[in-house]
Amino acid sequence: MSEFFEKSPQSCHGCQCMSPLFSMLNKEELDLVDANKIHVNFKAGETIKKQGTFMSHVLSVNSGLAKLYIEGIEGRSAILRIVKPTSFIGGPGIYYDQRHHYTITALIDSSVCFINLQVFKGVLKGNQAFAEEFLKDFSRDVLTVYNRLIYLTQKQMPGRMADALLYLFDEIFLQPKFPMILSRFDLADLSAMSRESAVKILRDFQKEGLLKISDHEMEILDEEALRKISRIG
Amino acid sequence: MSEFFEKSPQSCHGCQCMSPLFSMLNKEELDLVDANKIHVNFKAGETIKKQGTFMSHVLSVNSGLAKLYIEGIEGRSAILRIVKPTSFIGGPGIYYDQRHHYTITALIDSSVCFINLQVFKGVLKGNQAFAEEFLKDFSRDVLTVYNRLIYLTQKQMPGRMADALLYLFDEIFLQPKFPMILSRFDLADLSAMSRESAVKILRDFQKEGLLKISDHEMEILDEEALRKISRIG
DNA sequence: AACCAAAATTGACACATATCAATTCAAATC
DNA sequence: GATTTGAATTGATATGTGTCAATTTTGGTT
Numbered sequence: 001m002s003e004f005f006e007k008s009p010q011s012c013h014g015c016q017c018m019s020p021l022f023s024m025l026n027k028e029e030l031d032l033v034d035a036n037k038i039h040v041n042f043k044a045g046e047t048i049k050k051q052g053t054f055m056s057h058v059l060s061v062n063s064g065l066a067k068l069y070i071e072g073i074e075g076r077s078a079i080l081r082i083v084k085p086t087s088f089i090g091g092p093g094i095y096y097d098q099r100h101h102y103t104i105t106a107l108i109d110s111s112v113c114f115i116n117l118q119v120f121k122g123v124l125k126g127n128q129a130f131a132e133e134f135l136k137d138f139s140r141d142v143l144t145v146y147n148r149l150i151y152l153t154q155k156q157m158p159g160r161m162a163d164a165l166l167y168l169f170d171e172i173f174l175q176p177k178f179p180m181i182l183s184r185f186d187l188a189d190l191s192a193m194s195r196e197s198a199v200k201i202l203r204d205f206q207k208e209g210l211l212k213i214s215d216h217e218m219e220i221l222d223e224e225a226l227r228k229i230s231r232i233g
Numbered sequence: 234m235s236e237f238f239e240k241s242p243q244s245c246h247g248c249q250c251m252s253p254l255f256s257m258l259n260k261e262e263l264d265l266v267d268a269n270k271i272h273v274n275f276k277a278g279e280t281i282k283k284q285g286t287f288m289s290h291v292l293s294v295n296s297g298l299a300k301l302y303i304e305g306i307e308g309r310s311a312i313l314r315i316v317k318p319t320s321f322i323g324g325p326g327i328y329y330d331q332r333h334h335y336t337i338t339a340l341i342d343s344s345v346c347f348i349n350l351q352v353f354k355g356v357l358k359g360n361q362a363f364a365e366e367f368l369k370d371f372s373r374d375v376l377t378v379y380n381r382l383i384y385l386t387q388k389q390m391p392g393r394m395a396d397a398l399l400y401l402f403d404e405i406f407l408q409p410k411f412p413m414i415l416s417r418f419d420l421a422d423l424s425a426m427s428r429e430s431a432v433k434i435l436r437d438f439q440k441e442g443l444l445k446i447s448d449h450e451m452e453i454l455d456e457e458a459l460r461k462i463s464r465i466g
Numbered sequence: 467a468a469c470c471a472a473a474a475t476t477g478a479c480a481c482a483t484a485t486c487a488a489t490t491c492a493a494a495t496c
Numbered sequence: 497g498a499t500t501t502g503a504a505t506t507g508a509t510a511t512g513t514g515t516c517a518a519t520t521t522t523g524g525t526t
Contacts, residue, residue, distance in 0.1 A: 072383040073466055092372035092379075095365065101379060125361060132328065139325035142375050145382065146325075146334060150305040152386050153425040156482065184504065192386040194484055199505060233306060389512065417474060427514055432475060 012037070017062030018113070019088035021137060024130040029123050036116040042106040049089075051103040057114035059089040064110020065172075065181060069189060070102050078152075079190040081144060082107070082172050082182075088137060094121070107181045152192045155233040160191035161201045162230040165211070169220055176220040180213065245270070250295030251346070252321035254370060257363040262356045269349040275299075275339040282322075284336040290347035292322040297343020298405075298414060302422060303335050311385075312423040314377060315340070315405050315415075321370060327354070340414045385425045388466040393424035394434045395463040398444070402453055409453040413446065 012018060012034040013027075025033065038057070042048055042064070049059065051071050061083050068089070069079040080102060083089060093099045094117065124131045151163050164187060169176060182190070188198035205211040210226055212219045220226060245251060245267040246260075258266065271290070275281055275297070282292065284304050294316050301322070302312040313335060316322060326332045327350065357364045384396050397420055402409060415423070421431035438444040443459055445452045453459060 070379055070383055073387045076387050078383055078386060092375040094372070095368035096372035096376060101376060128358060135328035139327070139329035142325040142378070143329060143334060145375070145378055146303055149378065149382050149385070150303055150311055152382070153311060154306045154309050195503090196485080196505080197483060203505080428473090429475080429515080430513060436475080 015062075017060075017086055017111070019060045019086050021088045021130070021133055022060070024127065024133050025123065026127075029127060029130075032119055032123060033115055036119040038114045040112055040114065042110045042112065044106055044108050044110075046106050048104040048106055048110070048112055049100050049102075051100055053100050055091075055093045055098045055100050055117055057117055058094065058120050059104070060113045060115065061085050061087050061089065062111040062113060064112075065107045066104050066110055067107055067182070067186060068102050068104045077103075077189045078192065079186065080148065081141070082168070084172055088134075090134070090138060091141075107186075155230075157191070157193050157197055157201055158204070158229050159231075159233040160193065161187070161198065161205070162226045164191040165205075165218075165220060166223075166226055166230060169223070176223065178218055180216045180218050248295075250293075250319050250344070252293045252319050254321045254363070254366055255293070257360065257366050258356065259360075262360060262363075265352055265356060266348055269352040271347045273345055273347065275343045275345060277339055277341050277343075279339050281337040281339055281343070281345055282333050282335075284333055286333050288324075288326045288331045288333050288350055290350055291327065291353050292337070293346045293348065294318050294320050294322065295344040295346060297345075298340045299337050299343055300340055300415070300419060301335050301337050310336075310422045311425065312419065313381065314374070315401070317405055321367075323367070323371060340419075388463075390424070390426050390430055390434055391437070391462050392464075392466040393426065394420070394431065394438070395459045397424040398438075398451075398453060399456075399459055399463060402456070409456065411451060413449045413451045 012022070012030050022030065022033065039062075048066055063085045065085075066083040067079050068081050068083050069077045071077055083104065089104065091101055093101050098117070124134060152160060155163070167190075168178065168182075172178075184198050184202070185195050187202070188195045191198065193201075202211065202213065205226075206213060208222075208225070210220070210222045210229075212221055245255070245263050255263065255266065272295075281299055296318045298318075299316040300312050301314050301316050302310045304310055316337065322337065324334055326334050331350070357367060385393060388396070400423075401411060401415075405411075417431050417435070418428050420435070421428045424431065426434075435444065435446065438459075439446060441455075441458070443453070443455045443462075445454055
């Protein structure tokens with residue numbers, strides 16, 4: 001078997017890479033998941049899931065980082081969120097139409113488990129606590145989209161870019177200095193503007209000393225100023 | 234008891250006004266819902282539910298029409314959808330934090346049932362088919378928000394307004410001529426623009442013969458042209 | 467019918483943003 | 497190391513959009 005499509009070398013039992021969601025499962029349930037999952041490694045840039053395809057499996061990101069985005073009009077995309085380990089990815093298609101409603105692309109080399117959807121649904125049915133946790137997870141994702149809708153439609157570019165950067169700080173890297181895994185294009189998709197505008201805003205932020213970008217690294221120098229820009233809009 | 238706060242005069246059994254979701258319930262479950270619901274009439278303009286408040290109940294709109302919107306930055310709002318009878322309103326707060334994440338305001342006189350949240354959750358737990366249907370409903374709502382996010386961020390004003398009007402046609406009134414229950418302000422909130430811009434776009438549409446607005450009525454005259462504007466963006 | 471308050475309308479203007487074309491830079495490939 | 501490709505950058509320009517202020521219309525109230 002190739003290294004890019006293989007049965008997970010290790011069992012789900014004791015796996016530190018699985019989404020915390022699965023800690024709600026008992027031994028039998030986890031066995032079932034274990035027996036019906038596929039483990040795949042992706043290289044940076046590869047598409048993990050394509051919008052519109054049939055949802056045969058749900059995903060759990062074990063390691064790496066990925067962008068989750070909706071493909072919109074004329075090639076434009078809206079990044080909904082950055083997916084970090086260890087997180088579960090389902091989406092509204094699970095119960096609506098069994099399709100994926102977004103595309104997921106690896107930003108760095110990533111390892112993902114694909115869990116058979118019917119098995120997953122079966123386990124959900126049988127385990128109330130698991131179902132509740134799943135719904136909580138899903139609901140949190142929905143709320144971030146609400147939030148996104150508001151800030152993307154009601155703030156202007158500097159505020160939107162500040163929000164994007166603070167999102168990376170607060171939710172993904174948890175520290176002011178982090179690797180530049182997102183291209184300017186990606187940052188533009190994350191804040192709903194053109195690449196050129198993204199470049200200009202980032203240049204302005206650097207000129208004002210809020211930000212430093214160098215050697216594949218980005219560092220937030222003045223968090224408070226960024227938060228103020230976010231607030232002002 | 235006042236007419237604005239009363240136990241529903243009729244039982245849920247045989248009620249034609251309840252969301253189809255509840256048709257999945259058996260007699261005992263419906264009895265439980267019946268015994269734990271409150272029926273309230275609202276006049277046009279009244280707030281049915283306020284964003285941020287504790288979610289003690291979920292809602293079912295029996296008659297009337299309402300706008301469901303997120304209160305955003307500095308008094309601006311984003312209308313997520315128009316609520317028509319007979320539909321269920323829950324939202325991500327049910328499983329996340331038991332709060333309402335949007336405000337609902339009656340556009341015309343409306344009648345709403347409030348169902349105790351704990352009772353509702355209890356019934357959900359006990360009835361798998363009901364739970365599935367609920368999730369399907371919820372997921373559909375989420376998808377409309379995805380859709381909204383894309384068209385609000387990737388189209389410009391004429392496209393956004395065309396989408397808003399076609400939404401009213403396709404999803405709410407199902408006919409080209411309908412009462413003007415939405416103010417220009419509301420139409421602006423539905424298409425993420427200023428009131429003045431909404432007025433101008435609507436004027437343009439009328440000039441081009443796509444639309445007729447008169448006497449509290451709006452009529453879509455050239456549906457195809459509107460769809461084209463929607464497509465072009 | 468007259469009045470008032472709110473909503474709708476308008477045009478002028480300023481600002482925000484996208485687009486375009488040209489250039490530089492960086493990384494990957496041979 | 498030379499070459500090539502794609503990404504990033506830049507400034508000029510055109511367009512889109514919001515804001516403001518003034519006016520008109522509408523609907524409701526007395």
